[in-house]
Amino acid sequence: MTTKRPMLLRCACRLTLGTGSLLLPRRERREWLAEWKAELHHVLGRPMEHGACLAFALGAWPDAFWIRKHAPRSTPDAPRLLAVVDSPLRCLAMLGGIGAMAAILALIIPTMRREIFPPAYRGPRDVVTISPVPALEGAAMQVSGREYLEWSAQSTRVLAQTAFYLPVAAQVRVGGQSEGWHIARATDGFAAMLGIRVAGDMVAACHRAGERAVILSRREWVRGFSGDPKVVGRVFEMSGHRAMVVGVAPSAASYLPAHPEAWTLETAKAMRRLSTDRFAWGYMLAQPLAGSHTTRIVFTSSDGMRTWLFLLPLSAMAENDLHTPRTDFVLALLLTCLVLPAILSVVLRTRLGTERVSFAVRVRGWLFLLAKGVLVLPLLFCGPLLLAHLAAGGTGSDYAVQFFSTWGGAVVSALWIVDDQRRRCPRCLRRLVCPARVGERSRSLLAFSGIELACAEGHGLMHVPDFPTSWFTHQRWFPLDASWRELFQTGN
Amino acid sequence: MAGMATEAKLSHTAAMILQAVDAGFVYGFSIMEATGLPSGTVYPAMRRLERDGLIASRWEKQSIADAEGRPPRKYYKVTAEGKATLAAARKRYPLLARLTPVDEMERV
Numbered sequence: 052m053t054t055k056r057p058m059l060l061r062c063a064c065r066l067t068l069g070t071g072s073l074l075l076p077r078r079e080r081r082e083w084l085a086e087w088k089a090e091l092h093h094v095l096g097r098p099m100e101h102g103a104c105l106a107f108a109l110g111a112w113p114d115a116f117w118i119r120k121h122a123p124r125s126t127p128d129a130p131r132l133l134a135v136v137d138s139p140l141r142c143l144a145m146l147g148g149i150g151a152m153a154a155i156l157a158l159i160i161p162t163m164r165r166e167i168f169p170p171a172y173r174g175p176r177d178v179v180t181i182s183p184v185p186a187l188e189g190a191a192m193q194v195s196g197r198e199y200l201e202w203s204a205q206s207t208r209v210l211a212q213t214a215f216y217l218p219v220a221a222q223v224r225v226g227g228q229s230e231g232w233h234i235a236r237a238t239d240g241f242a243a244m245l246g247i248r249v250a251g252d253m254v255a256a257c258h259r260a261g262e263r264a265v266i267l268s269r270r271e272w273v274r275g276f277s278g279d280p281k282v283v284g285r286v287f288e289m290s291g292h293r294a295m296v297v298g299v300a301p302s303a304a305s306y307l308p309a310h311p312e313a314w315t316l317e318t319a320k321a322m323r324r325l326s327t328d329r330f331a332w333g334y335m336l337a338q339p340l341a342g343s344h345t346t347r348i349v350f351t352s353s354d355g356m357r358t359w360l361f362l363l364p365l366s367a368m369a370e371n372d373l374h375t376p377r378t379d380f381v382l383a384l385l386l387t388c389l390v391l392p393a394i395l396s397v398v399l400r401t402r403l404g405t406e407r408v409s410f411a412v413r414v415r416g417w418l419f420l421l422a423k424g425v426l427v428l429p430l431l432f433c434g435p436l437l438l439a440h441l442a443a444g445g446t447g448s449d450y451a452v453q454f455f456s457t458w459g460g461a462v463v464s465a466l467w468i469v470d471d472q473r474r475r476c477p478r479c480l481r482r483l484v485c486p487a488r489v490g491e492r493s494r495s496l497l498a499f500s501g502i503e504l505a506c507a508e509g510h511g512l513m514h515v516p517d518f519p520t521s522w523f524t525h526q527r528w529f530p531l532d533a534s535w536r537e538l539f540q541t542g543n
Numbered sequence: 544m545a546g547m548a549t550e551a552k553l554s555h556t557a558a559m560i561l562q563a564v565d566a567g568f569v570y571g572f573s574i575m576e577a578t579g580l581p582s583g584t585v586y587p588a589m590r591r592l593e594r595d596g597l598i599a600s601r602w603e604k605q606s607i608a609d610a611e612g613r614p615p616r617k618y619y620k621v622t623a624e625g626k627a628t629l630a631a632a633r634k635r636y637p638l639l640a641r642l643t644p645v646d647e648m649e650r651v
Binding site for chain 1: 570571572575583584585586587590591594613614615616617
């Protein structure tokens with residue numbers, strides 16, 4: 052008698068058996084799977100509930116776990132995920148291959164390619180930030196609304212036009228979803244200064260209708276509006292007001308201080324009122340007169356105080372933008388180098404011990420260690436960048452995700468690289484095999500207590516103590532002469 | 544000595560499964576049906592019994608399975624050592640005798 056079963060149930064049962072079989076040593080896998088498949092065939096043919104069939108298949112997992120737990124440890128073909136790295140050349144080839152795949156994946160995604168190789172600055176060359184400090188210092192570059200009004204009125208001999216924007220927080224509702232944005236309230240000259248084309252009467256019409264005229268940053272246009280080419284005219288809600296998109300800022304605007312997600316173009320009257328607020332601190336932009344190469348101007352106030360103001364080009368900000376994947380990567384590696392000695396001593400406890408090998412062999416070991424470190428770098432760079440790209444929803448990179456995942460990845464990689472090196476024969480650089488427990492921990496003061504590993508080629512034995520003692524501080528290598536070689540080869 | 548050690552360790556569940564195999568329930572699912580135990584209990588217990596030499600397994604002939612249009616099954620039978628252990632277990636667990644024999648052995 053046969054019972055018809057849904058294809059989904061059959062697939063789920065087979066998948067359960069297939070995944071369970073991966074727990075087994077390879078040589079037992081085929082027979083185990085054949086037995087379970089034959090049993091499943093009968094179960095599926097019986098008049099049983101679907102859930103009971105699936106429960107039967109799930110029983111394969113405890114069975115697989117039991118076999119795995121009781122499989123002899125010395126089985127030569129037991130599953131070893133890292134068996135491929137036994138040979139030093141294969142280890143390097145594997146690291147290189149993984150790194151190359153990560154790099155290719157990162158390079159074929161256009162937004163990531165732009166992150167890795169940012170295009171040259173193509174924004175306006177004559178836009179500068181007026182700052183009371185001579186360096187790109189973020190918040191220190193802010194000026195008050197009152198200062199902006201005074202300075203812009205008295206600098207007409209040097210500056211063709213000025214603009215001001217004030218960063219504020221806003222609650223925005225787009226497409227039924229509410230989220231917090233960092234926006235900036237800007238003077239009406241802001242759009243013209245950055246070369247943003249806005250229909251002449253559009254901003255005025257917004258102001259007449261009591262709406263906010265919004266210029267989206269390029270990143271927000273891609274993220275929130277899916278890069279819609281007809282985004283101009285779209286209406287959404289901003290802090291309880293209607294807001295209309297009147298333009299999209301060029302990518303150069305992303306280098307402006309505070310990195311707003313949008314700018315609202317305010318009326319001159321509203322900005323003047325805002326500028327007299329003593330809490331209103333924002334950023335002042337200017338366009339020097341043609342032919343002017345001034346880098347700083349001096350402003351004398353009515354009470355005779357002289358203030359130096361510095362003109363910092365937007366292009367210089369782009370070139371000095373610290374938040375690039377490469378700088379974050381380098382910073383994460385530097386941080387790893389700082390904390391690594393402490394982590395290595397705590398986690399790995401014992402250090403590398405290669406005193407009983409020749410200088411040339413030791414140099415070869417260090418070169419292998421260095422090669423592993425170099426080959427893991429592409430993966431450390433591209434892997435976190437992919438994660439950061441996914442975290443940002445495909446619109447760029449989440450720098451925090453990239454930095455911390457690079458740092459975490461670098462620490463884990465360094466631990467693996469050093470631990471892998473300690474588990475290799477100093478002579479042939481192959482992974483040591485046949486771990487055997489020697490001694491007892493309670494008698495560590497009387498005799499060696501730890502793990503003994505052997506080189507499969509018969510080059511020697513490595514003794515790794517359970518914990519450092521005054522007489523056995525770190526792992527020791529005991530070389531064997533050629534007379535042992537034959538014995539090891541038969542055992543291998 | 545090995546037999547004595549195994550005998551001493553035989554749990555009620557293992558004894559039930561051994562009795563079921565001896566009664567003629569010769570493959571995993573039939574043992575499940577006879578004992579009422581789930582697959583996650585029966586199969587690991589059978590592995591343990593086989594490892595201890597109390598039961599032995601063999602694959603059904605491919606020609607028989609092909610004739611019936613199904614995959615070949617793995618059948619189990621109690622070994623001589625298993626029978627001795629089962630005899631001792633029956634004294635300890637008298638209710639084991641309630642598992643009645645079937646004619647499945649005849650088809651193997």
